Amino acid sequence: MNSKIFIASCFIALLALSRPGLANDYAYITNQGSHDVSVIDLGSNQVIATIAVGKGPVGVAVSPQIQRVFVSNVESQSISVIDSQSNVVLDEIPLTGSPVAVTVSPDGKILYVADWYLDSVIAISTQDFKQQRKVSIGKAPAGLAISPDGKTLYVSNRDSDDIGVIDTASMTVTARIPVGAHPFGISISPDGKHLYAVNVYEDSVSVIELTSGETHKIEVGTRPYCATISPDNKTAYVTNTQDDSVSVIDVESRKVIATIETGGFPEGIDFDKVSHRVYVASWSEDAVSVIDASTHKVVDSIKTGQQSRAFGRFILNAQD
Amino acid sequence: MKKIFALLALAILPLSAMAHGPSPQKVDKSVVIKAEPAKVWAMVKDFGNIHKWHPAVASTKLEKKGDDTFRTLTLKSGGTIHEKLRSADDEAMKLRYEIVEGVLPVSDYNAFMTVKAGPGAGETTVQWVGRFYRVYKLNPPIPEGQDDATALNAVNGVFDAGLDGLKKTLEAK
Numbered sequence: 001m002n003s004k005i006f007i008a009s010c011f012i013a014l015l016a017l018s019r020p021g022l023a024n025d026y027a028y029i030t031n032q033g034s035h036d037v038s039v040i041d042l043g044s045n046q047v048i049a050t051i052a053v054g055k056g057p058v059g060v061a062v063s064p065q066i067q068r069v070f071v072s073n074v075e076s077q078s079i080s081v082i083d084s085q086s087n088v089v090l091d092e093i094p095l096t097g098s099p100v101a102v103t104v105s106p107d108g109k110i111l112y113v114a115d116w117y118l119d120s121v122i123a124i125s126t127q128d129f130k131q132q133r134k135v136s137i138g139k140a141p142a143g144l145a146i147s148p149d150g151k152t153l154y155v156s157n158r159d160s161d162d163i164g165v166i167d168t169a170s171m172t173v174t175a176r177i178p179v180g181a182h183p184f185g186i187s188i189s190p191d192g193k194h195l196y197a198v199n200v201y202e203d204s205v206s207v208i209e210l211t212s213g214e215t216h217k218i219e220v221g222t223r224p225y226c227a228t229i230s231p232d233n234k235t236a237y238v239t240n241t242q243d244d245s246v247s248v249i250d251v252e253s254r255k256v257i258a259t260i261e262t263g264g265f266p267e268g269i270d271f272d273k274v275s276h277r278v279y280v281a282s283w284s285e286d287a288v289s290v291i292d293a294s295t296h297k298v299v300d301s302i303k304t305g306q307q308s309r310a311f312g313r314f315i316l317n318a319q320d
Numbered sequence: 321m322k323k324i325f326a327l328l329a330l331a332i333l334p335l336s337a338m339a340h341g342p343s344p345q346k347v348d349k350s351v352v353i354k355a356e357p358a359k360v361w362a363m364v365k366d367f368g369n370i371h372k373w374h375p376a377v378a379s380t381k382l383e384k385k386g387d388d389t390f391r392t393l394t395l396k397s398g399g400t401i402h403e404k405l406r407s408a409d410d411e412a413m414k415l416r417y418e419i420v421e422g423v424l425p426v427s428d429y430n431a432f433m434t435v436k437a438g439p440g441a442g443e444t445t446v447q448w449v450g451r452f453y454r455v456y457k458l459n460p461p462i463p464e465g466q467d468d469a470t471a472l473n474a475v476n477g478v479f480d481a482g483l484d485g486l487k488k489t490l491e492a493k
Contacts, residue, residue, distance in 0.1 A: 032343060056343055074343060098459070117459050222406075242406070242416075242430055264432070265451060284346065284449050307346055 025274050026084070028069045028314045029281055029288055030057040031305025037071055037080075038288075038304040039087055040279075042272050042315070045290060045300050049087040053080035059101045060268070060312040064320040065108030066126055072099035072113065079113065079124075084316055093129045095122070101144040101312055103153075105168070114141040114155055121155055121164075123171055135171045137164045143186040143226075144312075145195060147210075156183035156197055163197055163208065179206040180217060185226030185268075185311065189233045194251065196227040196236055205238050205247075207254065218254050220247040225266070226311065230293065231273040237291075239266035239280060246280060248296060258296045262289040268310030274317055281310035345426075345454070345468055347475045350447045351483040352439065355490040360444040361413045361435040363490060367391055367405050373489040374482045390420070399423035406430070419452075424478070426452040426471045446486060448479050 025042040030053075037057060039049040054073025061070045062084065069082040077098055081091040097118035104111050104126070111124045119139055125131035138157025141164065145154045153166040157176075161183065165175040180199025183206070187196045195208040204217045205227060221240025224247070229236045236249040239262075246266060248258040263282025266289065271278050277299070278291040286308060290300035353360055363373060368382030368391055381392045389405040401422030408415050413435040419426065429452035436445050452475065456466035 033346065058343070242418075264449070283344070284348070284451065307344075 025272060025315065025317045027270070027272075027279050027288065027310075028060050028062060028071070028082070028084075028316065029268075029304045029308050029310045030060050030071055030314075031286070031308050032056050032058055032074075032283075033286075033306030035073075036305050037069075037082065038308070040288065040302055040304075042275055042277075042279075045302055047302065047304065050305065051082060051087055051089060053082075053089060054078045054092060058309050058311050059099060059114075060310055060314045061102040061104045061111070062313060062316040063104040063108040063126070064316055064318075065106075066104075068104075068108070068126065069316065070102045070104065070111055072102050074098055074100065079111070081129075091129065093124065100142050101155075103144040103146050103312065105146060105150045106148060107150060110150075110168070112144055112146065112153055114144050116140040116142060116158070121153065121166060123168070133171045135166060135173060137166070137173060138162055138176065142184050143197075145186045145188040147188060148190065148192045154186055154188065154195055156186045158182055158184055158200075163195065177208055177213065177215065179208075179215065180204050185224075185239075187227040187229055187236075189229045189236075189251070190231055191233045193233070194229070196229065196238075198224045198227050198238060200224060203240075205236070205249070207236075207251075216254055218249055218256065220249075220256060221245050221259065226269050228269045228271050228278065230271055235293070237269055237271070237278055239269050241265045241267060241283070246278070246291065260291055260296050260298065262291070262298060263287050263301060267308070268312065268314060270310070270313055270315045272315050272317070274319070279310075279315065281308040283307050283309060343453075343468070344451050345472055345475075347450045347472065347479055348447070349449075349476075349479040349483055350445055351487050353444045353446060353487045353490050354442060355444055356442065357413065357435055357437045357444045360446060360486075360490060361410075363486065364413075364433050364435055364446065365408045365410070365415050367408065367415070367417070370482075373486045374478075375485040376478065376481055393422075395423065424471075425455050425465060425474050427455050427457060428453045429475075446483060448483060450475050450479065 027040040029038040037051040041048045054076035056075030059072035067084045071080040079093040097115035099113045101114040113122045123133045138160030140159040141155045142158040143156040155164045163177040179197045181201035183197045185198045197206045221243035223242040227238045238247045246260045250257045264284030266280045268281040280289045288302045371377040378396045379394045383390045393401045402420040406416035416432045418430040431450035454471045
C-alpha cells in the first residue's frame, strides 16, 4: 500500500473513533438563584450557553457515555436532563421528595439521586425514567459518590454524621461509616481507594481507606463543603465556604500543603484532567474560579449565573 | 408521550406541599458614598461602634474572649444580636462576621462588608453580602415566621437601613 494512503486512512479511522460534536471539554455550572446552568468551554474559559432548568438547581452529574447532564432542581422537586451535544433540555423527571446530589453509574445506565426529604436514595434507569428503585438511608442524605466499578455507592448522611454504603446490584445498605459533624460533599479517588467526606460543622475532612475501613481526619478551613481528587490520586482539594479558599491536601502525608484564595463562598469543585486545572463555583460572586493545579494560582474567573453551586461532578471531558 | 406524562406530573406538584431542605439565602447590597475609602473603611471596621451609623442599633458592647472578638448589639426595637468578628483585613478592606445568636429570624448567618474606591473620584463603594438559612431547618410544614421569605425580609431591612445610615453619617461629616 502507498504509505501516504495508509497514513490518510489511519487519520480517517482516528476521526471516526472520536465522538461527533464533542471536540471540547465543558463545565456545567448550576446557578441556584437564576434557575439555569452555565456551560463553560474549558478550552476558552468562556460561557458558551446558558440553559434554563427547573427551580433552584444545585446538584449536577455528567455522563460522557450517554452524553447527558443531570441537574437536581431542589425547589421544583425534579431532575432536568440535558443533551450535552446540543445543550438542550430533553426531559424533566418529577420526584415526590427533594433531590440534592445526583451521580451516574460509570456505564451511564443508572442515575442515582439523594433525596433529603424522604431520607432515601433513588436509582433511576437512564433509558426509562419510570424504572426506579429506592433505598432508605440515614437522615438528610446529601452527597453521592460511586466506585469506579459502579458496584458501590456512597452517600453522606448530613444529619446522621455518617456515610452510607450501598450495594448497587441489590440496592441495600451494607454499612454505615461514622465521620465528622454534618458531612456534605463526598468524593472518591479515581483509583477507588479513598473516600473524602467533608465535615461542614467540624472544619475537617474525613478520609476513609476503602480497603481497610480505617478513617483519618484532616483539618481544613472554615465551613468546608466539597472535595475533588486529582486524576493521579495524589492531591485532594476542598472548598472552604467561609474562608473563600481551597485547601490543597497531599494524599500520602494527609497534610494541607497550600491554601488558595478563591471567589467568595466557594462550593462545587472539579478537576479538569485535560488542562490540569481545578474549577470552583463561587456562590457569592456568581462566578467560577480557575486554579492552575501545578502552581496553585487562580488564573481566571468566569462570570456565571446567580448563586453558582455546581454540587457534583460537573466537568465533561471529550475523551472519557 | 414521556414528555406529556412529565408535564402532567409537574402540573399536579403545586398542589402538594413544597418539600425541600433549606437552601442558603443571599442578600447582596451596595451603596456609593462620597468619602475617601480610608475614612469609610475606618468606620466599617470599627466593630464595637456600629450604633454610630446603623439606625436600628441603640448601643454596642465589645468583648474579647482570648483571641476572639464579639459584640452585642442592642436594638432600638428591643432585643439583642450577639456577633463574632471573623476577620478585618486592612489590605483588602474586608470585614467578616457571623451571628452567634440573636433576634433576627435567620440561622447560620455570616456576612462580609467590603470597601472599594470608586466608581467616581472621591467616591467609595461599600458592598454588604450575607449568607444565611431560614430558622426552620427541617422539611415542611414550615412554621410561620421561620420561612425563607421572613429571613430575607429581615436581612434586606438590616442592610438597606444600615447602608443608608452609613452613607448619611459619613457624608454629614
